[in-house]
Amino acid sequence: MNWLEIEKRYDSGVYNKHDLVIVRGKGARVWDHEGREYIDCVGGYGVANVGHSNPSVVEAVKRQAETLMVLPQTLPNDRRAEFYQTLVELTPPGLERVFPTNSGAEANEAALKFARAATGRTKFVAAMRSFHGRTLGALSVTWEKKYRAPFAPLVEPVEFIPYNDVEALHRAVDEETAALILEPVQGEGGVRPATLEFMQAARARTQEVGALLILDEIQTGFGRTGKLFAMEHFGITPDILTLAKAIGGGVPMGAMVTTHPIADKMPKGGHGTTFGGNPLAMAAGVAAMRYIATHRLWERAAELGAWFLEALRELDSPRVREVRGLGLMIGLELKERSAPYIQRLEQEHQVLTLAAGPNVIRFLPPLVIERSDLERVLEAVREVLR
Incomplete structure (x- = not known):
């Protein structure tokens, strides 16, 4: 069954759709219908603070x-x-x-x-x-x-x-x-x-x-x-x-x-x-x-967010205008359109992010995300900015 084709055929058309079908989630990870695993820094637009399918x-x-x-x-x-x-x-x-x-x-x-x-x-x-x-x-x-x-x-x-x-x-x-x-x-x-x-x-x-x-x-x-x-x-x-x-x-x-x-x-x-x-x-x-x-998840967000924010700033890429945010709500503003980089993060590195305006990559991961996953996200960002 081609679920992507079916959804696009009958959908209202108000959203620009990704070319993948997500069928399962756990914690800070989601999986598509072909079994590929992604680190989710979309988090349902900031919904999944306690993680996907929290027990x-x-x-x-x-x-x-x-x-x-x-x-x-x-x-x-x-x-x-x-x-x-x-x-x-x-x-x-x-x-x-x-x-x-x-x-x-x-x-x-x-x-x-x-x-x-x-x-x-x-x-x-x-x-x-x-x-x-x-x-x-x-x-x-x-x-x-x-x-x-x-x-x-x-x-x-x-x-x-x-x-x-x-x-x-x-x-x-x-x-x-x-x-x-x-x-x-x-x-x-x-x-x-x-x-x-x-x-x-x-x-x-x-x-x-x-x-x-x-x-x-x-x-x-x-x-x-x-x-x-x-x-x-x-x-x-x-x-x-x-x-x-x-x-x-x-x-x-x-x-x-x-x-x-x-x-x-x-x-x-x-x-x-x-x-x-x-x-x-x-x-x-x-x-x-x-x-x-x-679980005092705000403390986890403060600690991981401060580390991730500083790590993104240390990338020191000429493509980056500014990195800003609070906790695990972080925006990476580029000097050019962010959409191609968001697409490459998804397709080449299995990292899901979202835009915040035309030039900003936004990170809203579940607050239960592990630092090791954020380290993988950081390396993926480093790669696509090269």
């Missing part, structure tokens, strides 16, 4: 699938209550009200609606190079014009400011602003960490004018940057925190977490989701979060 998550999903898979949020459930409690024990004090979703884009959609309901304002401020999703609301605060232009007009008003520009932040965030939404590290925008000054100014300015601060930790959360949440690098707590990707250990899910006063401003029935908070996803989320916390 704790697999067991939780099996057990829950045999018990109860679907239940709307109007009917309370033991797994959902356990998920809420587990998540709130990990988030900073004050962030204690949870709206479960099926994805990161949905978490951001919820955040935008809760922000408008809580403030009575309509304006949003976001950053240039930001990426918050492709659904219409999340797309409205996403910078990249190739995503936005075909679907205008979007939600307005939205003002975009240069990332890490404190003066521009102060000018844009005013008494008409419902919320400022930021990624602590811009992922799709090139793996660009925020500065301490910028993030602290974001917290101070929003409080000064009565606007909310939304932190999109969909890619940075749950250990990716060397802290449990990237906000810890900056010593701030947002009004609304959006999460997804690694939260479910591979099962599709997300969450918006906020404060009691903000949650209480949303009218009954003001937002909803059929599948969000289903018992199957909740069981997976509890297992994934407990695994991350028990």
